[in-house]
Amino acid sequence: MTVEATTERVLRLLALLQRRPSWTAAELAAELRVTDRSVRRDVERLRTLGYPVHATAGVGGGYQLGAGTQLPPLLLDDEEAIATAVSLRLATGGTVAGAGEAALRALAKLDQVMPPRLRGEVRAVHGATETLVGPGVEIDAELLVTLARACRDAVRVRFRYAARDRGEHERTVEPVRMVATGRRWYLMAWDVDRADWRTFRLDRMHDVVATTWRFRAREHPDPVAYVQRSVAEAPYRHLARVRLRARPEQVRDLVPPQVGRVEDDRDGWCVLVAGGENLDWLAVHVARLGFEAEILEPPELREAATQLASRLTAMAEPRHG
CATH class of the missing domain: 2.30.30 (SH3 type barrels.)
Structure with a gap:
C-alpha cells in the first residue's frame, strides 16, 4: 500500500474517532475495510502525531479520542489555537453570517483535544471580550x-x-x-x-x-423547518394566513424567519403565515409590507383590517372649523 493511501486511511480513522465517543476495533476495521491489525497500526500512527487515542481492553473495549496534553504537531501552535478558539466562540454567537453551526462543530472538535492550560487562556480572552449583541440573547x-x-x-x-x-x-x-x-x-x-x-x-x-x-x-x-414553525406560530394567540402578490424571496427579505413563514403559491402570489397576540398589530404589519394582500384566516383579522382602514381614513380627512 502506498504512503498516500495509508495517510488517507489514517485521516479517515481520525474523522471516525471524532464522530462519536467510542469505537471497537472491529467497527473501525469494517468502516475502513481493513484488518484489526491495520487499525492498531493506524492508531499508533495517530498517537505518534500527538493525537490522544485511548484504548480499553475487554469485550466492551474500544478506542476513544481523548483530551490530550498537547495539540497535534504541524496543525496549530498555542497562539494559533487560542486565536482560532476565540474566533470560533465569537462566530457561534452569530457575528459571522452563516458560520454559526460550522463554527460550533469546529469548536467542539478543538475543545476536545485542547489542553487545560489553553482552555484557561481562551476563557480569559473570551471573558474580557464584549460584542454588540442585544441583551438577553448572548449564550454561554x-x-x-x-x-x-x-x-x-x-x-x-x-x-x-x-x-x-x-x-x-x-x-x-x-x-x-x-x-x-x-x-x-x-x-x-x-x-x-x-x-x-x-x-x-x-x-x-x-x-x-x-x-x-x-x-x-x-x-x-427537518430541524430548521420545525424550529421556524414553532417560533413563528406556536407561541401566539392568533395565527394568520395572508396571500400576498409578491415573490416569496421579496417577502422573506422583509419578514425574518422567526416572525413568519413564507410559502410559494401560484401566479406571482405567496402565502405568509405569522402569529401574533394582537389582531390590530397583525393587520398593521401586513399593511406595512406594501403588497396587495388577501386575508385567508382568521376571519377576525378581516374585521380588524376593516376597522384599521376606517380609523386611518378618518385620520387622513381634513378637519374644518
Whole structure:
C-alpha cells in the first residue's frame, strides 16, 4: 500500500474517532475495510502525531479520542489555537453570517483535544471580550459545546427550563440539532417525559447536564423547518394566513424567519403565515409590507383590517372649523 493511501486511511480513522465517543476495533476495521491489525497500526500512527487515542481492553473495549496534553504537531501552535478558539466562540454567537453551526462543530472538535492550560487562556480572552449583541440573547459558549457534543454523541440531556409562564421545570430530552434564527439559539429535541418533539430556547435553559444515557436516533422533522414553525406560530394567540402578490424571496427579505413563514403559491402570489397576540398589530404589519394582500384566516383579522382602514381614513380627512 502506498504512503498516500495509508495517510488517507489514517485521516479517515481520525474523522471516525471524532464522530462519536467510542469505537471497537472491529467497527473501525469494517468502516475502513481493513484488518484489526491495520487499525492498531493506524492508531499508533495517530498517537505518534500527538493525537490522544485511548484504548480499553475487554469485550466492551474500544478506542476513544481523548483530551490530550498537547495539540497535534504541524496543525496549530498555542497562539494559533487560542486565536482560532476565540474566533470560533465569537462566530457561534452569530457575528459571522452563516458560520454559526460550522463554527460550533469546529469548536467542539478543538475543545476536545485542547489542553487545560489553553482552555484557561481562551476563557480569559473570551471573558474580557464584549460584542454588540442585544441583551438577553448572548449564550454561554460552554452551553453550546455541551449541547453540540450531546447532539453528536446521541446522549440525553437534563436541564431546568424557564417556561413562558415563568415557572421552571426539569426536562430530559434527546437532542437532535441546534438552530440559530435571528438573534436567538434554539434546540430541537425529543422530550422524553412528553413523548413528543419540542423546541427549547437556549437562553431559558439552566443547569444543563449531558448524561451518559445514549439513545437510538429516531426519524425526526427537518430541524430548521420545525424550529421556524414553532417560533413563528406556536407561541401566539392568533395565527394568520395572508396571500400576498409578491415573490416569496421579496417577502422573506422583509419578514425574518422567526416572525413568519413564507410559502410559494401560484401566479406571482405567496402565502405568509405569522402569529401574533394582537389582531390590530397583525393587520398593521401586513399593511406595512406594501403588497396587495388577501386575508385567508382568521376571519377576525378581516374585521380588524376593516376597522384599521376606517380609523386611518378618518385620520387622513381634513378637519374644518
